[in-house]
Amino acid sequence: xxxxxxxxxxxxxxxxxxxxxxxxxxxxxxxxxxxxxxxxxxxxxxxxxxxxxxxxxxxxxxxxxxxxxxxxxxxxxxxxxxxxxxxxxxxxxxxxxxxxxxxxxxxxxxxxxxxxxxxxxxxxxxxxxxxxxxxxxxxxxxxxxxxxxxxxxxxxxxxxxxxxxxxxxxxxxxxxxxxxxxxxxxxxxxxxxxxxxxxxxxxxxxxxxxxxxxxxxxxxxxxxxxxxxxxxxxxxxxxxxxxxxxxxxxxxxxxxxxxxxxxxxxxxxxxxxxxxxxxxxxxxxxxxxxxxxxxxxxxxxxxxxxxxxxxxxxxxxxxxxxxxxxxxxxxxxxxxxxxxxxxxxxxxxxxxxxxxxxxxxxxxxxxxxxxxxxxxxxxxxxxxxxxxxx
Ligand code: HEC
Ligand code: HEC
Numbered sequence: 008x009x010x011x012x013x014x015x016x017x018x019x020x021x022x023x024x025x026x027x028x029x030x031x032x033x034x035x036x037x038x039x040x041x042x043x044x045x046x047x048x049x050x051x052x053x054x055x056x057x058x059x060x061x062x063x064x065x066x067x068x069x070x071x072x073x074x075x076x077x078x079x080x081x082x083x084x085x086x087x088x089x090x091x092x093x094x095x096x097x098x099x100x101x102x103x104x105x106x107x108x109x110x111x112x113x114x115x116x117x118x119x120x121x122x123x124x125x126x127x128x129x130x131x132x133x134x135x136x137x138x139x140x141x142x143x144x145x146x147x148x149x150x151x152x153x154x155x156x157x158x159x160x161x162x163x164x165x166x167x168x169x170x171x172x173x174x175x176x177x178x179x180x181x182x183x184x185x186x187x188x189x190x191x192x193x194x195x196x197x198x199x200x201x202x203x204x205x206x207x208x209x210x211x212x213x214x215x216x217x218x219x220x221x222x223x224x225x226x227x228x229x230x231x232x233x234x235x236x237x238x239x240x241x242x243x244x245x246x247x248x249x250x251x252x253x254x255x256x257x258x259x260x261x262x263x264x265x266x267x268x269x270x271x272x273x274x275x276x277x278x279x280x281x282x283x284x285x286x287x288x289x290x291x292x293x294x295x296x297x298x299x300x301x302x303x304x305x306x307x308x309x310x311x312x313x314x315x316x317x318x319x320x321x322x323x324x325x326x327x328x329x330x331x332x333x334x335x336x337x338x339x340x341x342x343x344x345x346x347x348x349x350x351x352x353x354x355x356x357x358x359x360x361x362x363x364x365x366x367x368x369x370x371x372x373x374x375x376x377x378x379x380x381x382x383x384x385x386x387x388x389x390x391x392x393x394x395x396x397x
Pocket of ligand 2: 213294335347
């Protein structure tokens with residue numbers, strides 16, 4: 008007995024050892040097989056994987072090039088992700104500041120642009136869309152003169168960008184407009200410097216993502232041309248300057264103390280959501296209140312809602328200047344009644360304190376009268392219905 012067990016022990020070790028080696032080899036083989044397969048699997052992060060070679064096509068109107076540019080117009084770069092340090096990537100097109108486009112973006116009450124192509128195809132069949140079309144057959148939609156006439160999903164998205172009030176999603180019209188005037192600002196305006204080419208690129212990107220990278224589904228150029236009945240062209244000077252090159256997360260996106268308020272308002276895109284008297288670029292925003300803080304700051308502080316937030320320790324301003332700085336740097340502490348908590352949360356990182364202070368001082372010079380006495384913006388009309396609430 009004793010002898011037998013002594014003999015079998017080394018044998019057992021040998022057998023076990025061989026088995027272990029085999030298992031290890033199998034595991035390694037399996038792992039590397041998996042790794043080899045992985046890049047080919049469809050990636051849920053935007054359209055990146057299948058579009059890896061996208062920018063190499065020489066034709067600026069090729070789907071590859073359009074999708075590539077569209078991503079940069081939307082997010083400012085080609086590797087967009089929601090990052091706890093940098094916050095939401097927002098490019099010159101501004102769309103992600105209101106619409107959920109990245110899967111990891113939190114939902115909000117505005118229509119998500121994830122899945123928008125499928126929804127767009129349904130929208131144009133709605134009786135409600137036909138009603139908008141009938142309402143604007145004669146003169147066109149007042150602000151843009153465009154008559155709603157989208158025939159395809161791509162055309163509907165183009166129409167939404169060029170004429171937000173051609174069809175207004177229920178519940179998302181500006182205050183008192185009975186959903187006839189959209190809260191969405193007009194983005195392709197000459198003064199904002201965004202070209203038709205860049206807008207078509209945004210649509211191309213949305214189409215590519217929704218088709219999971221299948222570029223044969225990218226019809227943005229044709230959609231644009233069919234919608235407007237003319238050829239899509241490159242913006243002037245496109246051959247000289249690169250289009251919407253990636254804006255690195257650096258000083259070009261940070262408001263500095265030495266910069267005048269209107270520069271900061273443009274850089275940080277406050278105009279997208281706010282009307283700001285005397286600032287030419289800021290005449291269309293309706294998502295946030297009109298900024299006439301000389302009139303409103305003191306009233307806000309006195310309001311029962313603010314006093315409640317104060318007693319709960321969420322806010323701490325006692326002077327108008329503190330209130331304005333706080334509204335910019337800590338926007339969720341107090342929400343102006345009647346509005347959403349839609350203000351970007353990362354201005355803390357994007358403004359030096361000096362710049363926030365200068366901005367606050369400037370905003371505190373603007374009272375309600377300034378809105379009426381300022382220059383007349385081109386084609387002032389129904390879109391400028393005041394949304395002030397006190
Ligand atoms: C300041 C906020 C804001 C910004 C910035 C913005 N939108 Fe909108 N958008 C809205 C709101 C609010 C609506 C819903 C009202 C309406 O139908 O116009 C909307 C509606 C839309 C719709 C129609 C969606 C549907 O379900 O029918 C599309 C498409 C759209 N936006 C695309 C864009 C694109 C593309 C950009 C960037 C170029 C953009 N939006 C920028 C606020 C915004
Ligand atoms: C995406 C939309 C959006 C952008 C961009 C935005 N805001 Fe706002 N802002 C809002 C909304 C919505 C409110 C009202 C809700 C609240 O109090 O947070 C608001 C409120 C404010 C208030 C308080 C106004 C009052 O009447 O009490 C100030 C001040 C303000 N914003 C300044 C700014 C400045 C300065 C910028 C640019 C640096 C900016 N906002 C950019 C949406 C925006």
